[in-house]
Amino acid sequence: MVTINQDLYSRGGIKVAQPKKSRTNVDIYGKSYTIIGEESTSHIRHVTNLVDEKMREIHDVNQSLDTTKLAVLTAVNTMNDYIKLKEEIEVLQSLLEEKED
Amino acid sequence: MVTINQDLYSRGGIKVAQPKKSRTNVDIYGKSYTIIGEESTSHIRHVTNLVDEKMREIHDVNQSLDTTKLAVLTAVNTMNDYIKLKEEIEVLQSLLEEKED
Numbered sequence: 243m244v245t246i247n248q249d250l251y252s253r254g255g256i257k258v259a260q261p262k263k264s265r266t267n268v269d270i271y272g273k274s275y276t277i278i279g280e281e282s283t284s285h286i287r288h289v290t291n292l293v294d295e296k297m298r299e300i301h302d303v304n305q306s307l308d309t310t311k312l313a314v315l316t317a318v319n320t321m322n323d324y325i326k327l328k329e330e331i332e333v334l335q336s337l338l339e340e341k342e343d
Numbered sequence: 344m345v346t347i348n349q350d351l352y353s354r355g356g357i358k359v360a361q362p363k364k365s366r367t368n369v370d371i372y373g374k375s376y377t378i379i380g381e382e383s384t385s386h387i388r389h390v391t392n393l394v395d396e397k398m399r400e401i402h403d404v405n406q407s408l409d410t411t412k413l414a415v416l417t418a419v420n421t422m423n424d425y426i427k428l429k430e431e432i433e434v435l436q437s438l439l440e441e442k443e444d
Contacts, residue, residue: 313414320421
């Protein structure tokens with residue numbers, strides 16, 4: 243999980259062995275974020291650039307939306323794409339299983 | 344694409360034949376949205392419930408974030424999951440191609 247400004251692993255004062263994490267400063271739709279994650283800095287920049295692009299795309303067709311609604315709608319669209327891919331994966335997996343029989 | 348409060352297909356005054364669209368009123372993190380899309384109302388509710396849950400999860404570990412940052416971070420996390428699935432699909436597709444050879 244990509245997180246921000248806080249280390250999920252050190253919650254509640256419990257210290258556990260943790261994978262090495264990167265801290266990446268990015269700008270998304272004009273605001274600064276520090277993203278902390280196990281992913282590489284270049285991966286995080288790739289992900290956040292896609293979110294920034296998607297927010298701008300949605301803004302272009304919904305110019306009256308405030309930034310919060312724009313961000314929520316970006317999350318909704320991305321979740322929709324995610325679920326579609328999940329369905330696609332299920333189809334591919336059953337095709338593979340058929341081939342293996 | 345799921346959209347909100349506006350019909351993407353009627354941009355710029357050009358009218359084209361369009362699939363039947365549903366309008367679904369949902370609440371996400373305490374705000375109301377009208378989601379317009381080709382997807383069924385139940386699919387849209389499923390997607391928006393997942394976004395709402397994810398926002399609450401991230402809020403639980405980052406209680407100081409304002410709603411905009413929370414929504415952006417939700418989009419970032421979902422995009423990260425999406426990209427990982429995309430990579431998984433590529434692996435499955437090449438496995439399938441190998442089997443077909």
